[in-house]
Amino acid sequence: MAPIMITEGDAVVSEIHIERGILTRVGSLLPPNPGRRRVVLLTQPTVMTQAEQAERSLSSAGYRPTTITLPDGDAAKSFSVVESVARELNELMMGRSDTIIGLGGGAATDVAGFIAATYLRGIECVLAPTTLLGAVDASVGGKTGINVGGKNLVGAFRHPARILIDVDVLEGLPASLIRQGSAEALKTGFIGDPKLVDLYREHGLAAPLGEVVERAVAVKAGVVSQDFREGGVRAVLNYGHTVGHGVEIAAGISHGEAVAIGMVAAGYVGERMVGFEGRTEHDGLIASLGLPTSSPGLERRTVENLMALDKKRDAEGIRFVVLRDIGEPMVVHPDDATVRAALAAIGID
C-alpha cells in the first residue's frame, strides 16, 4: 500500500511504510540522502534475527552498517546508555548526514529517537518497530525519551524520516505482546476509526495485523499532523491514559493493561457526562481481548495523587478524554465526585 504520511503544514516529515518482509528491503527504503556515509543500527537482544535481515539489506545497498545492541526494554532508556552510545557514534565518526536506525520495541525506538534528536543536535532517524505497541504508538508521532526517575521525563520531539513496519515480524509476536499492543490499537479505533473497532469485534485478538496497523497508524498520523506541536487535538490520543498511567505506576502492571483499565474508567465518565451509550459493548470488547477491565486492589488516594501529578491536567483540573460515540472523542473536566465514581467502576474505592 501507499505510505502513510505525517505532515507539518505542507511538508512531509515522516513516511510510514507498512509491508510484509520490509526488513529485507531496509537498504533501498532509506530516505534519499546523498551525503550519507554511515548507518548505525540500534537494536535489542530479542530481535537479533530481524536486525541481521536489516544489516544484510543495508550491506547489499552499499553501506557498512554498525550494529549496537542496547540493553533490553526500559533499561535502555537511561542517560548512561545514551552517553555510551553517543561516545561510540563519535568514535565511528558519525556525522551530520549519517543515519541512525532504531529497530526493536518502543523502548529501543524511544532511545534511538532521542539519540538521533540530540547527537550533533540532530541527525537522520529511521525507525523499524518490532512490537505492535511500537508500530501503532511509540514509533509514530515524534516523541522520544528516556526515564529519569519519572518515565519519559527527559525527551525531545523528533520525527523519524521513515518508519518501516514489517507485518511478518508482528505476526510472529508472542500473544502477550499482541495483547499489549491491541489495547493501544483498540484505543485508536475508539477515538478515530469505528471500522477498526469492528475488526476487533469480529476477530478478537486474531484481528489481521496488517489492517489493524494500517488503520491505527492512519488515525495517529492524522491526529499528529493536525496538531503538530501538541496543543490541542492530540490530547485525544490520551484516551484511557488519565487513569491508566496512575494505575500503571501504582500497580506496576504493563502499559497496555493499564490503558485497558483506564479506558473502562473513561467509558464510565463518558456515559455520565456526555451520554455515551455504548459502554457495555466498549467494556466487553476490552475484555474479549483478554485485557483487564478492573484494577488490582489499590488505595484510591494513591491513584488520585498520581493522577494529580500527571501531565494530563490543566487550569480547569484533570482532563479526561471521553467518547460521545465510537469515533467521536471529546475532552471534559469531571468533578471530584465523577472521578471517584469512575474509579469505583474499576474497583478502586
Ligand SMILES: NC(=O)c1ccc[n+]([C@@H]2O[C@H](COP(=O)([O-])OP(=O)(O)OC[C@H]3O[C@@H](n4cnc5c(N)ncnc54)[C@H](O)[C@@H]3O)[C@@H](O)[C@H]2O)c1
Ligand atoms: N514515544 C511514544 O510516543 C511512546 C508511546 C507509547 C509507548 N512508548 C514507550 O514504549 C515502550 C513500551 O513499548 P514496547 O512494549 O514495545 O517496549 P519494549 O521495547 O520494552 O518491548 C517489549 C519487549 O518485547 C521485546 N521484543 C521486541 N520486539 C520483539 C519481537 N519482534 N519478538 C519478541 N520480542 C520482542 C523487547 O526486547 C522487550 O523485551 C515504553 O518504554 C514506553 O514508554 C513510547
Ligand SMILES: [Zn+2]
Ligand atoms: Zn499509551
